[in-house]
Amino acid sequence: MSQAPSDIDDLIDLMARLPGLGPRSARRAVLRLIQKRGKLMQPLAQAMQGVADTARECLQCGNIGSDDLCKICASEKRANGEICVVEDVADLWAMERAGVFGGRYHVLGGTLSALDAIGPEDLRIPALVRRVTEEGINEVILALNATVDGQTTAHYIADELAERCAVTSLAQGVPIGGELDYLDDGTITAALKARKGF
Template identity: 75%
Template sequence: MNDSNRDIEALIDMMARLPGLGPRSARRAVLHMIKKRGLLLGPLAEAMQRVADTARECVNCGNIGTGDLCEICANNARANGQICVVEDVADLWAMERGKAFKGRYHVLGGTLSALDAVGPDDLRIPRLLDRLPGEDVKEVILALNATVDGQTTAHYIADQLGDSVTVTSLAQGVPIGGELDYLDDGTISAALRSRRTF
């Protein structure tokens, strides 16, 4: 195998590691990009390099942005006394697609899991508790996945918050075992509007 073929195979192998792409889909995607290299491959490589150089985690909420604060945390209009707690950035982006929530977010970076030895200090739970007084938070919305680990995490956070703020969770529309990133925008919006006390 010559060097150019090795490079193509290496690109296919890297693409196959992406969620939702297996080896066959990765091969098709790479072949399509090579055929349209002027329109796709070069601009994609440049965009990926820019993101690699500038993307960082928001120091406040854990979202991904290009500055120390993400656009949501930097927007004073979003400081409405509500924080929506999600497991990861994909869930935050799913909530934003629904355009129903106008407050701020907090990304935990996962869920509590005894099997995987993930405890509260392994997540951004202490940072959440630190944010509440400084941001004058009145309501914390627990928008965690309806899995065993997600609900365990929600109960733990609710216990930590006690009566200091109103604690709500998403209601109808989120199926048991469902994950926010896979729900449609209408379902997320309905669930947010119908939230209930946790």
């Protein structure tokens, strides 16, 4: 395809499989890498090999770390009786960047989907129910995406846990810095319904 030597072509093909990169941008990225062999390509190859060798999923929550238990599950400080349920690790990182949640997490690894035949067993939901009992959890906070699949999953989990602990979910409304004129009708409806005293 690209008329490059075959090992470079193989590298381009692999790079093009990353999200956000297509054949053309993978080619540009590989050319940049080759131009910066010493300062970028060598360190990147080594960092990638290192992570490939050590990264694994936390056996308890599904977060990514280099041990059987991730740092958050290993920290006693995070055992405050709250579990925040997220779809994937990127969402967990987003919550941690906000720096406002002091409990532990549970990464589902996706959402329920009848179309794709993804049921509760595929999503660490039984493990969540087990954790709620074993860890003496008071509150499960559902931080799932505000999509149809995300909300379906939230309802399912809320039903499963209803008699075991309190179940809450992130508030829906106007984002900070958001302008009403640019918001969709659904968000404005949700924000109005959930209005609160000033």
